Amino acid sequence: MRTGVIGASGYTGGDLVRLLLFHPKAELTCVTSRQFSGKYLSSVHPNLRGITQIKFEEFNVNKISDRCDYIFLGVPHRASMNIVPQLLETGVKIIDLSADFRIKNLETYEYYYGKHEHPELLGKSIYGISELHKEEIKKANLVSCPGCLASSAILGAAPMIGSGAVDLERIVIDSKVGSSASGREFSLSTHHPERANIVRPYKATNHRHTAEMEQELSEVAGKQVKIAFSAHAVDMVRGILTTIHLFLEKELTEKEVWGLFREFYNDEPFIRIIKQKTGIYRLPDPKVIVGTNYCDIGFEIDEHMPRVVVLSALDNLIKGAAGQAVQCMNLMEGIDETTGLKFPGIHPY
Known part of the structure; x- marks a missing residue:
């Protein structure tokens, strides 16, 4: 090619x-x-x-x-x-x-x-999340790759959206993203003395990636989805950690939630469901996916206020951009979608 x-x-x-x-x-x-x-x-x-x-x-x-x-x-x-x-x-x-x-x-x-x-x-154009639009991408001449924040949110939320258990008009999503998401051009807000040692809300409401999230998740749900989304800049170069609050309309067990994620992603090569009992990386952490095309997804069930908290981590420049684009090219060409993309991250980073 x-x-x-x-x-x-x-x-x-x-x-x-x-x-x-x-x-x-x-x-x-x-x-x-x-x-x-x-x-x-x-x-x-x-x-x-x-x-x-x-x-x-x-x-x-x-x-x-x-x-x-x-x-x-x-x-x-x-x-x-x-x-x-x-x-x-x-x-x-x-x-x-x-x-x-x-x-x-x-x-x-x-x-x-x-x-x-x-x-x-x-x-x-075909929206370029391979896990949602694989067959359409294979036949496409024009693919439009998603925004990095939208990628992490959509991939994390999609398995539960069509379950019938989630309040589709009350979905709250919060993302923490590294400085490379701002691009190569710099400004006062990306100047190192201003950007270091921060957790800075930069788009608490009306973020434009909300449109992509609602568009794609509404398609999964088969009805209109409403999302409240906020974004924060944090002191790292690469990576996104997205926290998704899904309020339940019916009770789900941990086994049932596991089943929803496993069924939805089945054999998807770049989705890893992370929920360990021990260790410091029990749930997704952007530190361990830097440089990779993986999206790590995990969850916790909140019994106090019936909700599932989903966590989604990816590298904003790879799975959130360049890697996803190459994955789409592989599908369009009719070759294994993992070609040229199957490598682990660097740890520690």
Whole structure:
């Protein structure tokens, strides 16, 4: 598979090219960046020194599409909506990591992101959570990968949403996320003296990833789901820990909750259900999934106020972005979805 990454200079772009360079079935043929055009990839991503001699180049739809079977878009929100139509005309398969085609409802998209220039394409993209849309992704020409916070929330909540036991209008979700989720561009809030040693609420209400969560979980439930979502920045570079409060309308035993998760995820290769009796990692912890394409999910049952507290941990740059994108490419190509992605994290980190 000949692959290219448009907008490869950011943190997600760096992980994408790293994964593609070591993918046994892929060849990285081009990477683009307006800012770094003509410079070696390793000048921006120093971890790739001695690995590749490829250079950044300017984006040109014809030159790039001629050399690619798959193109990944790592450009900012609202930039890809004008690139995707050009690329679709060339016949290449597209995996977009921006938010431009995630939301199917135009009114909802424009509430969170502003005017959409190509609303006719909103219904033509497949939402790129492999565990929910595997068969559709296999046949897709345009996949829109989820946001990292949405990934952790949807994967954690989905197994119980369709059970009939959960109050679908009172779902509370809270995420703690590392600094790399802010991207490569810096600001005062990401400046080290301001960012270190903090647990900072940065979007306590009206977070735009709420739209993705409600869209996907409503599809699982078969009816409208309402979510109260809050996000916090914490003092780590990579990783998300999402806490999901699901209030019960009927009693569930621990064995029944286990059964819901096991049945829903069955043999999904990148979902691990974590609930140990002893040890310091009894429940999901982002520390142990850094650098991996795994999502670790666990739960506790609260008998005092009938609810299940689900915890979901993933690496925001891998399972929350680049790894999920490569997993989608594998499915689109018809090869084992774990190809190039089956590796453990680094511990301790």
